[in-house]
Amino acid sequence: MSGTEETRWPDAEQHERALARIEAISRLPVYRDRPVSLLTDLYELTMMYGHFQAGRHRQRVVFDLYYRTNPSGNGYVIAAGLEQVVWYLHNLRFTDADIAYLRSLRLFSEPFLEYLRTFRFTGDLYAVPEGTIVFPNEPLLRLEGPIDELQLVESALMTFINHQSLIATKAQRIVDAAATAQGARAPVIEMGLRRAQNMDASVFGARAAFIGGCVGTSNVLAGQSFGIPVSGTMGHSWVQSFPSELEAFRAYANAFPDDTVLLVDTYDVLRSGVPNAIQVGRELAASGRRLKAIRIDSGDIAYLSKQARRMLDEAGLHDVGIIASSDLNEWTIRDLIVQGARINAWGVGTSLITSYDHPALGAVYKLAAQEEGGVLRPRIKISENANKITNPGKKKVLRFYVNGRASADLIALDDESFNPSEPLELFDPVHTYKRKVIQGFEMEALLQPVYIGGRLVYELPDLRQIRRHVEAGLARFAPEILRHVNPHIYHVDLSQRLWDLKQRLLHEWRP
Amino acid sequence: MSGTEETRWPDAEQHERALARIEAISRLPVYRDRPVSLLTDLYELTMMYGHFQAGRHRQRVVFDLYYRTNPSGNGYVIAAGLEQVVWYLHNLRFTDADIAYLRSLRLFSEPFLEYLRTFRFTGDLYAVPEGTIVFPNEPLLRLEGPIDELQLVESALMTFINHQSLIATKAQRIVDAAATAQGARAPVIEMGLRRAQNMDASVFGARAAFIGGCVGTSNVLAGQSFGIPVSGTMGHSWVQSFPSELEAFRAYANAFPDDTVLLVDTYDVLRSGVPNAIQVGRELAASGRRLKAIRIDSGDIAYLSKQARRMLDEAGLHDVGIIASSDLNEWTIRDLIVQGARINAWGVGTSLITSYDHPALGAVYKLAAQEEGGVLRPRIKISENANKITNPGKKKVLRFYVNGRASADLIALDDESFNPSEPLELFDPVHTYKRKVIQGFEMEALLQPVYIGGRLVYELPDLRQIRRHVEAGLARFAPEILRHVNPHIYHVDLSQRLWDLKQRLLHEWRP
Secondary structure, three states: OOOOOOOOOOOHHHHHHHHHHHHHHHOOOOOOOOOOOOOOEHHHHHHHHHHHHOOOOOOEEEEEEEOOOOHHHOOOEEOOOHHHHHHHHHHOOOOHHHHHHHHHOOOOOHHHHHHHHOOOOOOEEEEOOOOOEEOOOOOOEEEEEEHHHHHHOHHHHHHHHHHHHHHHHHHHHHHHHOEOOOOOEOOEEEOOHHHOOOHHHHHHHHHHHHHOOOOEEOEHHHHHHHOOOEOOOOOHHHHHOOOOHHHHHHHHHHHOOOOOEEEOOOOOHHHHHHHHHHHHHHHHHHOOOOOOEEEEOOOOHHHHHHHHHHHHHHOOOOOOEEEEOOOOOHHHHHHHHHOOOOOOEEEEOHHHHOOOOOOOOOOEEEEEEEEEOOEEEEOOOOOOOHHHOOOOOOEEEEEEEEOOEEEEEEEEEOOOOOOOOOOEEEEOOOOOOOEEEEOOEEEEEOOEEEEEOOEEOOOOOOHHHHHHHHHHHHOOOOHHHHOOOOOOOOOEEEOHHHHHHHHHHHHHOOO | OOOOOOOOOOOHHHHHHHHHHHHHHHOOOOOOOOOOOOOOEHHHHHHHHHHHHOOOOOOEEEEEEEOOOOHHHOOOEEOOOHHHHHHHHHOOOOOHHHHHHHHHOOOOOHHHHHHHHOOOOOOEEEEOOOOOEEOOOOOOEEEEEEHHHHHHOHHHHHHHHHHHHHHHHHHHHHHHHOEOOOOOEOOEEEOOHHHOOOHHHHHHHHHHHHHOOOOEEOEHHHHHHHOOOEOOOOOHHHHHOOOOHHHHHHHHHHHOOOOOEEEOOOOOHHHHHHHHHHHHHHHHHHOOOOOOEEEEOOOOHHHHHHHHHHHHHHOOOOOOEEEEOOOOOHHHHHHHHHOOOOOOEEEEOHHHHOOOOOOOOOOEEEEEEEEEOOEEEEOOOOOOOHHHOOOOOOEEEEEEEEOOEEEEEEEEEOOOOOOOOOOEEEEOOOOOOOEEEEOOEEEEEOOEEEEEOOEEOOOOOOHHHHHHHHHHHHOOOOHHHHOOOOOOOOOEEEOHHHHHHHHHHHHHOOO
């Protein structure tokens, strides 16, 4: 948090560092040599072409990317996906093969196809850093640049931000549910590869899950790509493939004497799995080692974990953990904790990696301003549905903290300034009689410069920094806003000037 | 359909064709140089290593991949994803960077890491061709080979089959819903890129949607990669960026005089959008062209489409189509048709590309047999949940047709044979008193050889062949099985020998 809304313009050295970082990221296996320019909806290209034909493709515009509804009944979203956005913009160019394909569609002229050969992103991007707590209607990305560029990138930018923000948010709900009544947190491990909506969903989903607070992933490619801790032990097929469960457990302990986690539900948890695990635990102890944990993957986790805990304790194996992994989500985890389940770590798959109950975020990308006679003019999108009417103009988002706690966000025009030493009256943009005055506040500008004139000025943070940013952010919100069910609605207000502008454009508009 | 269950062993020429085809596929932008070996759960690697340490990693086993529950209340699934499976197996090898990463985990010995350097898939794969109608518990893939290989590939194979089968099935529901009461079908276009769970979900989802019957996609990369027809015209930002809607429409018609589709809901469909579209339609007609369609993306589609149709007809523009695209799914489409909405094509995004109401298929991968003393012995996985008990042994799946209509499927042991000229008694594997006798049947073996001894013997079909396979398959099932709500449950029985084997193993088993 800067304490002032002024953005610092980076020097050449920072630009070099930012470039070195994105080039290193672009060499990661999940990013390397991936096709980018055609990852778009055809209408972006037809619109580009239409503007090109009309000679207006370099007209300067401003677009906002934001979402309207929080997923899963949550009170907020954790913004994620910016690294992917920067990777995409940095590598955005049309290859010969791309142009040949576009030619084959018989939609575009040769001059346009020729123009695409040298196409690069030359615009500005302001973005909320990954891991920032955000709310409906707040621009997460604000782009400014030629209309053809900003149109082309629409689809991919939405895909990246929608997906990673969705999964980070879902993960954080699940991680939060794993806090016990005493406030202790059993760690959550992301294990959803096999149920993910294909490869990228698994890898970038694991990344988002780590941002949301998961301690690790089962996904080795995500581990390799992003340095996320990987974990995993055995499946039922391991146990089945041995003549007996005890032999299977012994063979595993032999291969991983310092990292033995035994899956105890292949046959019968309490009659077979736990007794055999205790046997192996004792054998490990006899050689100075320690059985790390058992894992229960089916059945009544509350009952089984309590019985298993008792059996392990009676055998003196107090420090052997119990891991649960059986179609879990934030509700089943919370319910198991309420029932007194004795679980030391949770493995969560399907519900996390797909955000099963709400599998799409639905961010939108809307024109906010447009050059006219050399000046940016605000633009508004009318709708019969009032909450779909856009906020016009080039905007910023400010977060106000009072006594260190986030008190309200304000969407304002970019050239507005606010003085933290003077009282500021905020009002609800719909029910305008609802007003409150804040004073003695701190102020944080959420949108940070990422690209300026096509020049990367933002050094992407590493994943651990992003995760700490989430933790620090959450700590500054009231628990009523963070709770899982019926959270308080956090205030996102419009500045008086923005509100006046919006009203004026609404009244002026004629079909 | 072969009419006999005998599989033909391909000659060298077929192998060459199969190889040439997968190598061409591997060069497609969506596949080229993608990382494969680490796209796995860590536990696959720890199990491989455990087997390696125990000197049993080359023990021969059989695994089945199948699912247990149809998604979205459907009565079946359309199998998809095999192309991705073959791409993965064909390209499966550990790079130096992969091995360096695995070394960094400090879990594996150098001899094991060295062993991975030359690791290749050497097993057998039998699979149902993409586009086959399949049912719960039927193996979609059957693998046989060394346990380390079959363990490694588990996670990725599930991801591919789960995702593409899920989306193909969802797409087919939506396409089917777009059949009017008169049986005419308005085409469905997949438009979900921005809401997809990242890049692969959009591209492979578009592929699966085409298999399921969509006529095209908005996703240009999917078009380039798989030859799927692409379509797209303009977004609201196009209209907003012009001084007036009429100018926006004219500029678009000027750029695409032979392919003009106008988005009419930016301001007001009936007071502005449709009148302006009619104006441009007349102007196009005056120059011998034709306005192709209008698109409505919000509001009351039933009311608006009927009014728009009337207005277009009154203007003599009878051949101008109406496209709808507004948070549609199989239920809203069917409901709009019942209300008499006048829609000529549907664009479907979020609900299709995420299978929103059921965003994961949940296929599993289970050990079915294992070498013991040089012979494959059946293996069973016990569970307290009866429907989670596996079917043991190396199996095949037969589909019986009576009078050309699919009558029942039978899961049998691979070495069983059935004589179509003799009566065959089938029985429900749970309620065994439910029996029926079929005779004069045709018989189709669903599992086809894909790899034999690590040698690719299956020439992957192109997407249009797969789509025709879906259509031909659906035509052979009773409508009661295909309907969207409470479909009849299609019989998937076990052969007497398989049933006896399963009972014997269940009774023999002791924890």
